[in-house]
Amino acid sequence: MDFNNIYSVLTDKKDNKYGKRIRESRYKLAPTASAYTNFLNNLKECENELREMFDTLVKYMYENLNGFGEIIAEDGKAIQSYVRRISEKNSGNRGERDANWCQKNYTTTKPDGEKVVKTKKWFGFRLHLLSDATYEMPVDFEVTKASNSEVKETEKMLDNIKEKYSEKLEQCRYFLADKGYDSTELTEWLTTEGVSQVIDIRNMWQGEETKQFKNTNIVYAYKGKVYYIADSGEKIELIYKGYDKSRDSQRYGFHPKYHDKRIFRIPLRTDLRIFTKVARNSKKWKRLYKKRTNIERVNGRIDRDFQFEKHTIRGLKKMKMFLNITFIIQLTLAKSKIESGITNGLARYIA
Structure with missing residues (x-):
């Protein structure tokens, strides 16, 4: 026409x-409001097909972007429900019966050293997102009730990736996350798969400042700093000298001003949470951990550009559908740019 x-x-x-x-x-x-509602109800039943579309687009990124999936960041995002409590049984489709409450505490330190605990409480859901930290695009995700454990859901996602998409794990070199994901089980899982974890650490020593390494003059702190205790009692901080692959150890030595060329090796198995392939007190660890902020920008786009801060979504199934479509849109726009020869700024919604 x-x-x-x-x-x-x-x-x-x-x-x-x-x-x-x-x-x-x-x-x-x-379309009329009723036609739109019927369309969404039908689309809600196509969870498997939508997920297949998402997985196909992610696979395209792995095949067409250099280094995609090498650095993966994990984060959990709170998404409040449209309603504020479990609805009555007679509320029909406008009710909420899947969400629940969650409370999360954040500890911050003021400039004067005072620790302040902030509490965030919400009723709704939680998005568990694995994102490429270089291109700021999703790799995998899951949507659950708000109270579901971030660490356990991450372990489930990683197990699923290992079973169905093992090539993703082969590509992954670094896994970034905040201290909420500091878990012995997760650390051991990543180590077994050959992935270097760059995860902030919680202090679980209950008052201890340092621990002795075997029967030596070497002690270490929970954040990875290593010290030599001299005969005089002086505590000398050692300098990180690199990772020894042949012994799976970290190497430490004295600052040149001490004129002591001795090298001390601490095996990673001493404590996998503290001693990682990328040492916690190294410049490389700090540089990699800064990339974790990229996933916060991904979450920010979900709130700002797709308006998940102000939504009318009710129900876990519907929430999964809308988030799946959100990621499909992001990846499809990126795919169109790649096909046009553009590889920079793929996460932006402009050409």
């Missing part, structure tokens, strides 16, 4: 198959 025919349809005063007449010369061509 050419433009003139379209124009004649829109200005025709008689009812026709192209739309319902509202006034003498205006037609409503958009």
